[in-house]
Amino acid sequence: MRTTLLAALLLLACAFTARAETAWPAYIGTLPRAVSESPVAAELPAEVAKLAPDASLPPELARWSGAWNGWACFAALCDIKLAIRDLTATGARVTYAGASAQQVNNDEAAGTFDGGELQVRLRTGAKVVLRLRADGDMEFSLWRPDTQLLSAGVLSRKPPAYVRQAEWITTPWTEQGKPVRLELVVHRPPGAGPFRTVIINHGSTGEGNRPEWFKQTWTSPELSAFLVARGWQVMYPQRRGRGRSDGLYDEGFERDRSRYSCDPELSLPGAEHALADLEVAYAAIKARPDVDARQLVVGGISRGGILSVAFAGRHPQELRGVLNFVGGWVGGGCPQASLVNTTLFNAGVGFPRDTLWLYGEKDPFYRIAHSRSNFDAFRAAGGKASFHVLPPPDGLDGHNIYRQPALWASEVDAYFTAIGSGPRPPAGSAP
Numbered sequence: 001m002r003t004t005l006l007a008a009l010l011l012l013a014c015a016f017t018a019r020a021e022t023a024w025p026a027y028i029g030t031l032p033r034a035v036s037e038s039p040v041a042a043e044l045p046a047e048v049a050k051l052a053p054d055a056s057l058p059p060e061l062a063r064w065s066g067a068w069n070g071w072a073c074f075a076a077l078c079d080i081k082l083a084i085r086d087l088t089a090t091g092a093r094v095t096y097a098g099a100s101a102q103q104v105n106n107d108e109a110a111g112t113f114d115g116g117e118l119q120v121r122l123r124t125g126a127k128v129v130l131r132l133r134a135d136g137d138m139e140f141s142l143w144r145p146d147t148q149l150l151s152a153g154v155l156s157r158k159p160p161a162y163v164r165q166a167e168w169i170t171t172p173w174t175e176q177g178k179p180v181r182l183e184l185v186v187h188r189p190p191g192a193g194p195f196r197t198v199i200i201n202h203g204s205t206g207e208g209n210r211p212e213w214f215k216q217t218w219t220s221p222e223l224s225a226f227l228v229a230r231g232w233q234v235m236y237p238q239r240r241g242r243g244r245s246d247g248l249y250d251e252g253f254e255r256d257r258s259r260y261s262c263d264p265e266l267s268l269p270g271a272e273h274a275l276a277d278l279e280v281a282y283a284a285i286k287a288r289p290d291v292d293a294r295q296l297v298v299g300g301i302s303r304g305g306i307l308s309v310a311f312a313g314r315h316p317q318e319l320r321g322v323l324n325f326v327g328g329w330v331g332g333g334c335p336q337a338s339l340v341n342t343t344l345f346n347a348g349v350g351f352p353r354d355t356l357w358l359y360g361e362k363d364p365f366y367r368i369a370h371s372r373s374n375f376d377a378f379r380a381a382g383g384k385a386s387f388h389v390l391p392p393p394d395g396l397d398g399h400n401i402y403r404q405p406a407l408w409a410s411e412v413d414a415y416f417t418a419i420g421s422g423p424r425p426p427a428g429s430a431p
Helices: 002-017 026-030 221-228 264-285 304-312 336-347 366-379 398-404 405-418
Strands: 066-072 078-085 091-099 106-116 117-121 129-132 138-143 148-157 163-175 178-188 195-201 233-237 289-302 321-325 356-358 386-392
Touching: 002 264, 002 336, 026 138, 066 138, 066 304, 078 138, 078 148, 091 117, 178 221, 178 264, 195 264, 195 304, 221 233, 221 398, 221 405, 233 264, 264 289, 264 304, 264 336, 289 304, 304 321, 304 336, 304 356, 336 366, 356 366, 356 405, 366 386, 386 405, 398 405
Parallel strands: 195 233, 195 289, 289 321, 321 356, 356 386
Antiparallel strands: 066 078, 066 148, 078 091, 091 106, 106 117, 117 129, 129 138, 138 148, 163 178, 178 233
């Protein structure tokens, strides 16, 4: 009996200490516990949807067991749920549910432990690979067949990292006789507020030649988890024609709408179209009872970053600060990129406070030399800003540094402290 027990324990130890073969990109280890943004909810069968961890198992196995909820895919657009049961030293039974706007997939299969990972082959041929973090959360990855990473995210058995709600903003516009509304996604700390608030503006859709991407609501679980943990409410307005917002997406296309235009005569009016959307969203946001209008910061990614700088120049006394992540309106490959981007950035020189510019090496759209020249022109025109160059981890390019708080946390915390909005946990959170 003792020999059998010893053999089982040795087998269990080997299963968790052997070297795993999956080549996880480095950035997955820093993805946050967050909330799914999928418009379709994944659904586990009722008999396992609330499965509790099995306390009768050895601790090494018990920490895998139970029902797990979380997110995957870019911008958290996939909802993922798992139930793990019938654990042994070599594997477990896994019920999988994944959902997005494009597809819903439900499956159940035997999983196998390999070097600290739990691997599950789905009917589709894709492989789910799971590993546990020291804090008890679970890293999720989906591969096809075994080497191409399709999506990644984080699952948890803890309460959600923030409260998510989607709302509508009325606008003064109509199109084809119908009123135009803008979608607003809110990520907030617990409680009623009012909260100091960051308005995060989304970017473009690559080259503008994928209309199916226009309808994807964009948020950032990485930014939200970071900011909500510091007591900020985060709001993501979707401009006209983006996400579920009504209206025509018209932000500087070629005349045939085949792609974004490099021509300043087309591109710059597209930016004005976007700034008009920001004005409407801003007016609605600052009037909300859950928003502390004295503590409003505006920021954004890519096109959202340059829009935020330009927008701050139109509201010099109202905003507390500006976060510009890899901002620019047209890519450096456009012949007149410097003219377009400098024109928009310099619209913000009237903002009297410092602005924070964060850029990544190996950015396929905005090389550091181009972005620094925009920054130098902004400073020369009288703008106040600091410029930081950050190295992306393996698996991400420089345009995606916003997904890695570890790269810029110290700069953002220092910036918030400098503008009088230093880090503080949300009310009711653990010390």
